[in-house]
Amino acid sequence: MEPSPTRTAHAKASSTPSPPTSTAILTATPTPQLPASPPPSVKPSVTSAATEPPAPTKPPAAANPVIVYESTLTIQTYGYEDAFQPTGPEDAIYPYPRLDAALVAPAQPRVYKALVLENDYVAVTILPELGGRTYCWVDKISGRRLLYENTVIKPTQWGYRGWWLAAGGIEWAFPVEEHGLNEWRPWAYGVLKTGSGASITVSDTEDRSGMEVGVTISLDSASPVLVLQPWARNTTTSAHDYQYWINAMLALNENKVSKNTEFIIPASQVQIHSTGDGRLPGEWQWVSWPDYNGINLSLYGAWQGWLGFFAPHLTAGFTAIYDRDVKQGVVRIITPGWPAGTKIFGPGTLPAWLWTDDDSNYVEFWSGATATFADYATLQPGQTVSWTESWYPVHDLGSVSTANAVGALYLAAGEGNLTLGAAVIRGEGRTLILWQNQSPVQTWELALGPGQTFNTTWASGGSESVGLSLLDAEGNVMVQTGYVN
Known part of the structure; x- marks a missing residue:
């Protein structure tokens, strides 16, 4: 989410990036049935609001198999569908709807299907009816919730369509910049169990291009690592330009972001996307990282206004965020150079009513197939693009100097x-x-x-x-x- 994004011409990437050889190209989406309820010994860790984190637990002595089960989650939801306005071929977002904010109905409780993927270290909740997003991620060792869980599903006036649901969690943005086009609607899903591990694949056929898009979310029993494998497949007879981004909305301090939150980005420069901080240069300008003119940009409390920036030239295969107030962090591990894009956004001093009905807030950690929102790649007929990255929690570490798998x-x-x-x-x-x-x-x-x-x-x-x-x-x-x- 960024206020009033400026549209830029679509600059195609010089070539379609190739996934690393270790990345599996998906050829089918499994559709086994989920159990009707969780095993009797397991309590679903899903709630409709961010509450006090559960008491920390000690690491398990021996790993138990990953479990997968189905539950429900009730969230206050505005009637945004009532405000949809149809579009025509002349509209840049066709065939997706515009939204008339004046017609949005008041919030009412809505029950969503929830898929839970859990091992001894973490528990992950996926909402297939909200774009297949990973809505909740709990570090069971520290007892903390890692993702922003908006207590209300409320349309904002940002994004490529001119509206976006700041629901929280990790969303999958395709085939355009910002938050994509189809992240708000139900996605199909399938479950696969493999030995002591398990995965959930969510997928959709994007209406404008006809391309298939999805992501496989996996856990194994031996570690807290959450493995994400985004993929897009062109099954049409025409080439299509695309962007594909993962947007993780993080809030490590009881659904909030403290001023002592630190961004660990192994880079010497970053590129401004947009900002409300008058001390910084404008869009697409480069600034030194982490210090610019005496401002420690890596510390969230040093920002004056919102800020979004890209870091396309990482010098190591990791990025991280660490909240010193609660001694909790999240690490992202990638293959150096692929995926190409890394982006950070924080609303800074923007008022929370713009996206929620309480005082909760968040920051966004993006990972994408292209370097910036100005860059597009092309998928030829029959081509598939994919990559693999790993995310994991850390706690009581102090911060992060380096990280790997x-x-x-x-x-x-x-x-x-x-x-x-x-x-x-x-x-x-x-x-x-x-x-x-x-x-x-x-x-x-x-x-x-x-x-x-x-x-x-x-x-x-x-x-x-x-x-x-x-x-x-x-x-x-x-x-x-x-x-x-």
Whole structure:
């Protein structure tokens, strides 16, 4: 969501990006039946509003299989369908409807089908009737809810169509920039169980292009990693330009974003999309990151007004967000260079009534097949585009200095000491080594499993040339940062 987005000419990408070889191209959408109710020993973790987070739990001693079940979720919903206005071929959004805000009916409780995907570490709730979005994501170890869960489904006046449902969660935006065209309506779904893992695929046939679009959301039993595999398939006889974006609306502090929320973007520059902060340059201008003219752009509390920016030139295969007030973060892992797009947006000082009926707020973490909203790629007849990325929660880490598919580290200098943390996502971390001038100065013997975190401080006479390494039981490096040997 960004106020009054400026339309730009569609600039085609120089070539259609190719997914990494490890990415599975989907050829069919499974449609097995879901169980009518969750297993008796499991309580659905779905609510219609953000409430007090459940009490934190200890990491499980042994992983149980992933479970999938069906439930319902009741959310106050404005009668936006009553305000739909048909469009004609001359309209840029045809055949999708415009919306007359004056005709929107008052909010009433509405029951939505909810699909729950859950393991020992996280629980994920998907709403197929609202564009197949992942509406709720709970870190069961810290007890915190990670996604923005709007307590009311309310149309805003933003987006490509001139209206958009800021419902929250993770939405799938296709085939145009901003929030896409078909993210508001019901999508088909299927469930697949594989050994100790499970996945839910949501999909739709987009009306304007006739292309198929979907995403497969997966968990396995061994880690808190949420695997997202977006895909689009051109089954028509014509080539079509497209954009495809994942938009994760995050709110780590009880459905709010604190001023001490930090954006960890491994880049030296970002490109402004739009902003209400008069200290920053205008649209499509580049600024240094994280500091610009004395402004720490990586800290949400430093923003004065809304801000959206792209980071198309990442120097590492991760991005992250960390709320220092509640010691909770989310990490996104990608293949460097693919997907091409990374975008951050926060409403800053915009009033919450624009998208909700309470004082909740959020920030948006985007991931896309093209570098910016000005760039389009092309799918030829018979072509499929897809990619795979992994998202996982971290807690009590301090922040994030680096991250990969198996773990995350934090290392920062304070007054006379270093603060450090290590989180394991997959496998077991056994040895943490602190380096100074490329020599080991301190070692901690650990037994960190998935979802567990270690943090401490270490007295130091200097912060130059320090590094941190986490090793497994065989002495292999799991993740490292800084100056190491």
